[in-house]
Amino acid sequence: MITSSLILSAILFVLGTFGVLVRRNAIIIFLCIELQLNAVNVAFVALSRLVGIDGQIFVFFVMTVAAAEAAVGLAIIISIFRHYETVDVDNFNLLKW
Amino acid sequence: MVEILFYVFAAVAVGGAFGVVLSRSPVGSLLAMVATLASLAVIFILLEAHFLAAVQVIVYAGAIMVLFLFVIMLLNLGHDYRRDVKGGVFALISFGVAGGIAGALIRQLRGGAALDAFTSPAAQAIDAAQAEQGVVGAFAQPLFTTYVVPFEITGILLLVAIVGAIVLAKRHAV
Numbered sequence: 001m002i003t004s005s006l007i008l009s010a011i012l013f014v015l016g017t018f019g020v021l022v023r024r025n026a027i028i029i030f031l032c033i034e035l036q037l038n039a040v041n042v043a044f045v046a047l048s049r050l051v052g053i054d055g056q057i058f059v060f061f062v063m064t065v066a067a068a069e070a071a072v073g074l075a076i077i078i079s080i081f082r083h084y085e086t087v088d089v090d091n092f093n094l095l096k097w
Numbered sequence: 098m099v100e101i102l103f104y105v106f107a108a109v110a111v112g113g114a115f116g117v118v119l120s121r122s123p124v125g126s127l128l129a130m131v132a133t134l135a136s137l138a139v140i141f142i143l144l145e146a147h148f149l150a151a152v153q154v155i156v157y158a159g160a161i162m163v164l165f166l167f168v169i170m171l172l173n174l175g176h177d178y179r180r181d182v183k184g185g186v187f188a189l190i191s192f193g194v195a196g197g198i199a200g201a202l203i204r205q206l207r208g209g210a211a212l213d214a215f216t217s218p219a220a221q222a223i224d225a226a227q228a229e230q231g232v233v234g235a236f237a238q239p240l241f242t243t244y245v246v247p248f249e250i251t252g253i254l255l256l257v258a259i260v261g262a263i264v265l266a267k268r269h270a271v
Binding site: 001003004005006007008010011012013014015016017018019021022023024025027028030031032034035038041042045046048049050051052053054056057059060061063064065066067068069070071072074075076077078079081082087088 | 100104110126141143145165188194195215223239247
């Protein structure tokens with residue numbers, strides 16, 4: 001079941017990466033980043049069956065950082081929306097060359 | 098039985114992930130994400146990480162996803178049914194990147210012997226600790242001894258995140 005979990009984790013991570021790359025809505029990009037974090041969590045929990053409970057504790061920290069990241073990221077999205085009236089990332093091209 | 102449950106909920110998780118990536122409406126994406134998170138909680142239970150399964154449902158599906166939903170409602174994005182997937186060359190590059198990652202991961206995972214989740218010494222140690230101290234106790238013991246410094250730093254991180262979120266989302270931010 002560990003190998004199956006690692007394969008599940010790989011599938012979810014690739015789907016999350018794909019979503020980050022192809023979607024334009026900033027909130028969906030954030031959701032896909034959360035999906036990637038969850039994929040990594042599955043790998044950590046699966047490998048904790050081989051290495052010890054430290055893997056589960058690392059997942060706890062990942063969840064905390066994900067919560068902090070979601071709060072700050074959504075605040076940034078709200079503040080961007082006030083400026084541009086959209087959350088489409090194609091419109092934010094100030095730092096593009 | 099455990100194997101069947103695992104495959105059923107793994108299928109739900111992957112289907113939900115496809116829903117997140119492909120759904121047209123942001124709310125649909127979000128609900129698919131909740132399905133994925135709930136089925137991952139079941140997979141955590143099957144891997145004997147009961148505390149994390151509870152935290153996954155309460156914190157992730159309960160708090161973080163509600164925050165996302167709240168922002169979608171606040172910005173009135175629910176009716177945005179125009180497909181916002183990037184096309185053309187960009188989609189091809191994205192396929193390439195995702196395929197490359199998938200290939201590298203499959204290459205790593207293939208060829209290894211099938212790993213058993215219940216007989217290794219570490220797995221038996223976790224199960225014994227959970228039987229002796231309870232599910233939360235077995236988790237809290239290392240968290241508040243070996244990992245107490247990272248735990249406290251996490252508290253500072255959350256404080257900074259709260260202050261940052263309030264400052265950024267405030268009207269007339271400086």
